[in-house]
Amino acid sequence: MEKPELLVVDQDPLERETHCRMLGRAGFRCDPSHSAEDALRCLEANRYDLVLTEAGLRDADGAELGLRIRMRRPHIPIFAIADEPGEVATPDLFAVVIPRPVDYSRLAGLILMRLASGRIL
Numbered sequence: 001m002e003k004p005e006l007l008v009v010d011q012d013p014l015e016r017e018t019h020c021r022m023l024g025r026a027g028f029r030c031d032p033s034h035s036a037e038d039a040l041r042c043l044e045a046n047r048y049d050l051v052l053t054e055a056g057l058r059d060a061d062g063a064e065l066g067l068r069i070r071m072r073r074p075h076i077p078i079f080a081i082a083d084e085p086g087e088v089a090t091p092d093l094f095a096v097v098i099p100r101p102v103d104y105s106r107l108a109g110l111i112l113m114r115l116a117s118g119r120i121l
Contacts, residue, residue, distance in 0.1 A: 036060035066093035
């Protein structure tokens with residue numbers, strides 16, 4: 001079985017590396033992305049099973065990135081990481097909103113359940 005492929009979008013290099021490392025240990029292949037624009041370029045060039053993004057990026061908030069992903073890839077699940085639940089203005093764009101600090105074992109389980117279900121939201 002192939003490893004699920006995730007696009008991990010976070011502007012903080014340490015956070016981005018930590019997400020990729022921890023999810024890699026859980027059996028996922030992760031491509032890191034540092035911005036909304038970079039994430040959209042990655043989505044054009046690669047096939048991903050899921051996008052994990054922080055809610056507040058410098059060049060776009062999570063909702064804006066979510067909408068842009070939905071226009072390009074309507075069937076890909078999107079998870080958001082937020083400091084506070086109210087940080088995500090349009091939670092209906094996201095399959096799951098994960099609070100910080102991230103519980104990676106819980107996150108990995110949620111990703112696997114979402115991918116097994118075939119649902120995007």
